[in-house]
Amino acid sequence: MAVVATKQYQSLTQESAISLASELSLFPDEAKLTCEEIGDGNLNYVFLITDQMNGSGVIIKQALPYAKVIGESWPLTLKRAKIEASALKKHGEYAADLVPKVYETDENLAITVMEDLSHLTIVREGLIKGESYPKLSTDIGNYLALTLYHTSDFALHPFEKKALVIEFSNPELCKITEDLIFTDPFFDHETNDFEPALQVEVEKIWNNKLLKLEVAKLKRSFLTEAEALLHGDLHTGSVFASEEETKVIDPEFAFYGPIGFDIGLFLANLIVQSITREGKQRDVIHGHIRNTWTTFSSKFAGFLELSEFDSFKDIEGYNAFLLEKIFHDSLGFAGCELIRRTIGLAHVKDLDSIENEKKRILLKKQTLKTGERLIVSRQEIDSIDAVIELLGEIKYEYSIID
Structure with missing residues (x-):
């Protein structure tokens, strides 16, 4: 009003x-x-x-x-x-x-x-300080399932859903996402921002034809798949939380897009925390990564069985196919987010605030490699536990380099 x-x-x-x-x-x-x-x-x-x-x-x-x-x-x-x-x-x-x-x-x-949410803490700030927020991943998993299902074709009459697609047309901010997440970091573009010590790794990304092919596929999905009303910028700086409460804020990038996009962006920002943490603190983050996906997928799968508008919901294998596609899409989008947050225009404090230059550069290299593998290998990764294993493998590789 x-x-x-x-x-x-x-x-x-x-x-x-x-x-x-x-x-x-x-x-x-x-x-x-x-x-x-x-x-x-x-x-x-x-x-x-x-x-x-x-x-x-x-x-x-x-x-x-x-x-x-x-x-x-x-x-x-x-x-x-x-x-x-x-x-x-x-x-x-x-x-x-x-x-x-x-x-x-x-x-x-x-x-x-x-x-007023001032009694809560921005999750990115809290995680950097080592806080864990025990309800975070359950709440975000539920938020993703509830919002993405109920604004999709599975839950809405086609006329209602298409009217919402028009209402939430957001071309100007979508263009920012298209450029800053899916395009500029993968080319020698003036908006990119990174330390000279990353030049070799960045040029490898720019010259990696297979990687760029897979990013092109993900960008095409972002441009064309109007599956649900997305938050559009769901990172740990877009969430307020305490030990008892979670609130998602700032959906000004909202539009109708692929379901996996919101999931991927949130997972990517948790993955950055995995990269910057050690020991038990890292295990806590891995628990949040695992629980975000399992909470979402379990709740979303239950919703799919109740869909009023999908005539194929009872066909064996169909709902599993849908969740598998969302999972693989999420990993690819997570990979793009990891790369752009490292060498693109808008960075994350999780990495940039590391004062020790040698450590900061090493962790940024690890972030770039993790993003690349999630993008290129997303179809072969068959579970969220396999994602956790991949994070451990890359962490080990870069500990040897150090």
Whole structure:
């Protein structure tokens, strides 16, 4: 629902964000409001408005008309704010406990006002500090199964599903994904960013024809397979959590795409943690990798058996084929994410914050090799346990090099 429809777009400040919260009657008249800009992403402002009288708060997120990480030379559509709010609401229909509540939206100001999650921690930050979040993989596995099944052809009448495909058309942000995940890292492109010590490994990627063929297939899938309403950018920086609670945020890249994409991106970001951890901490991450897939696949398989709209659901082998395809797709997308987060435009703190240069470069080489193998060998990897074994093999290879 638009709330201040006559206003034209202008970037919020901390002062104007407080004024907006007051105008929207989100707090009592006697509230003493403070504001903190807490966004650390690449595309938006995020303001935390808090009532100092009782500690209650809301989040106001505003899309900028350009990429914050680059500046005004990279313009972006403000429509993504509406896409994000609509995706939170749609996913909230099926996974209400796993996404923040949306209180208000304003399409002109490109804002979404939502539940305050400041009592939770961004999962990437927590994992870097060695936290494990015992419910994380179960919650994310359930979130993936619930949102991906219930927005697909398996659960929706064809007319309803195709109307949603139109509603969630998101070409500008999809183009960012197409370029930054599936194209630029595999060519000598100006957006790429990596240390000179990785030059040899990067050039091997650029010259690997088999790898690029498989990436081309994955990109074709991303471009053409409108299977379900994706989050579109599901990494550990898009999840808030505690030991008891998990919330998925930031679906501004939402669109209809291949089911394996969301799964692959989340698995890739867990794999980065596997690469940077040792011993029992690494075992914890492997448990999350395994449990994310097994929770998703078990719940999704159960949903498939109940499908109202798939006439072939009872044909022997069909549902197994569907899950096998999703699994192999997920591994390929995970591989692309690993490579782009290492040598592309947008890196991850898990790797870049490692101060010891020798160790950082070694782990980045390991990440690149893991991504390459997941892409090229994805059809031969037959289980999530085989993925864990592969991670161990590559870890051993690079420990010998060191």
